[in-house]
Amino acid sequence: MNRRKFLTTATLSSSALVLNACNDENHQAIDYSKHPQSKKGTKTVHINKNKKTVIKLATSWPAHFPIMGIGVEKFAQRVKDVSGGSLEIKIYPKNTLVPALAVFDACSSGQIDAFHSGPYYWKGKNSAFSLYSGIPFGFTAEEINSWMTFGGGLELWREQYAKYNLHPFLGGNTNIQMGGWFRKPINSLEDIQGLKMRIPGLGGEVFSKMGVNPVLLPAGEIYTSLERGVIDATEWVGPALDIKMGFYKVAPYYYSGWHEPGSILELTFSKHTWDKMADEHQSIIEVCASEMNANMTSEFHYENIHALSKLQELGVKLHHFPEDVNIAGKKALQEVIYELSSKNKDFAKVYESINNHLKLSRTWSDVSLRNFLNER
Numbered sequence: 362m363n364r365r366k367f368l369t370t371a372t373l374s375s376s377a378l379v380l381n382a383c384n385d386e387n388h389q390a391i392d393y394s395k396h397p398q399s400k401k402g403t404k405t406v407h408i409n410k411n412k413k414t415v416i417k418l419a420t421s422w423p424a425h426f427p428i429m430g431i432g433v434e435k436f437a438q439r440v441k442d443v444s445g446g447s448l449e450i451k452i453y454p455k456n457t458l459v460p461a462l463a464v465f466d467a468c469s470s471g472q473i474d475a476f477h478s479g480p481y482y483w484k485g486k487n488s489a490f491s492l493y494s495g496i497p498f499g500f501t502a503e504e505i506n507s508w509m510t511f512g513g514g515l516e517l518w519r520e521q522y523a524k525y526n527l528h529p530f531l532g533g534n535t536n537i538q539m540g541g542w543f544r545k546p547i548n549s550l551e552d553i554q555g556l557k558m559r560i561p562g563l564g565g566e567v568f569s570k571m572g573v574n575p576v577l578l579p580a581g582e583i584y585t586s587l588e589r590g591v592i593d594a595t596e597w598v599g600p601a602l603d604i605k606m607g608f609y610k611v612a613p614y615y616y617s618g619w620h621e622p623g624s625i626l627e628l629t630f631s632k633h634t635w636d637k638m639a640d641e642h643q644s645i646i647e648v649c650a651s652e653m654n655a656n657m658t659s660e661f662h663y664e665n666i667h668a669l670s671k672l673q674e675l676g677v678k679l680h681h682f683p684e685d686v687n688i689a690g691k692k693a694l695q696e697v698i699y700e701l702s703s704k705n706k707d708f709a710k711v712y713e714s715i716n717n718h719l720k721l722s723r724t725w726s727d728v729s730l731r732n733f734l735n736e737r
């Protein structure tokens with residue numbers, strides 16, 4: 362062995378020893394087998410760099426819509442970057458390829474490959490789908506992520522969507538939503554009787570049982586309807602998006618709420634498109650969707666705190682619903698759950714899973730988060 366070859370071999374051997382030692386220590390410190398996403402060895406590499414895959418994704422939001430629309434645009438850019446340009450997601454904002462609320466059917470039939478929207482819009486297909494957005498008095502964003510990812514929620518969701526040729530992912534979370542904007546103050550349950558309010562989803566059904574008359578309106582018509590007194594109140598999302606709608610100018614009473622405590626947004630693929638994607642592209646989507654879900658949730662929080670401060674500067678006063686409204690809401694929720702569970706076994710099955718998770722989660726959140734927030 363000449364001197365150069367001896368030195369190279371010696372250097373490599375000692376490096377290898379150091380690496381092995383590090384690996385041994387790491388393996389002792391971390392038990393990888395317990396990590397839920399550990400799927401070592403099951404993937405194969407077969408991306409053909411010359412073959413570009415293009416995915417058509419439609420959203421239920423206008424182009425560059427704050428947080429939700431922009432979040433999807435960032436997701437598409439990340440997918441392109443991480444895949445080295447081999448996977449491109451072409452975004453079609455609402456009504457540019459399919460109408461906002463036709464994305465489910467368009468994806469199910471294969472007209473588009475994917476969509477970004479909210480699962481409670483599809484309660485007409487199956488009332489159980491509304492539960493994947495969450496329930497009134499139910500999960501916070503952290504709690505629903507926990508149920509979805511580790512508590513069986515995502516498996517149920519995928520099982521039920523598969524019947525429509527769809528494969529969903531968590532696609533963000535609005536965080537706790539505000540109860541809404543009212544033209545007059547709500548001092549008791551009496552004050553909401555016969556009120557015309559724009560409120561969709563399970564929240565709308567609960568308020569309906571409480572005596573409210575829920576109205577569904579396209580986003581573009583809410584402000585004018587409120588201004589002209591065609592409706593008396595509206596919920597929307599939270600300070601970040603509400604401030605842009607200008608509701609504070611025509612309905613000055615802003616209430617905190619419980620009807621959408623942590624609504625999930627969805628990133629859903631055609632199962633046919635998903636199943637034929639390369640393993641690496643599937644992994645890239647999984648990672649980037651997870652990033653979008655986390656970022657959108659944090660961005661809502663960030664934008665909400667700044668918008669709330671701005672609304673307060675504009676003179677908006679914050680209110681809570683009176684106790685009799687809250688009590689009536691909890692009672693109405695139980696009636697809605699009972700009725701929908703009796704009519705639809707899918708609803709009953711998903712609700713049971715939610716309820717089991719929520720029972721334990723309530724205790725933990727009370728002892729940890731509620732206690733802390735009360736003391737902060």
Ligand code: CA
Nearest residue numbers: 538597598621
């Ligand atoms: Ca809402």
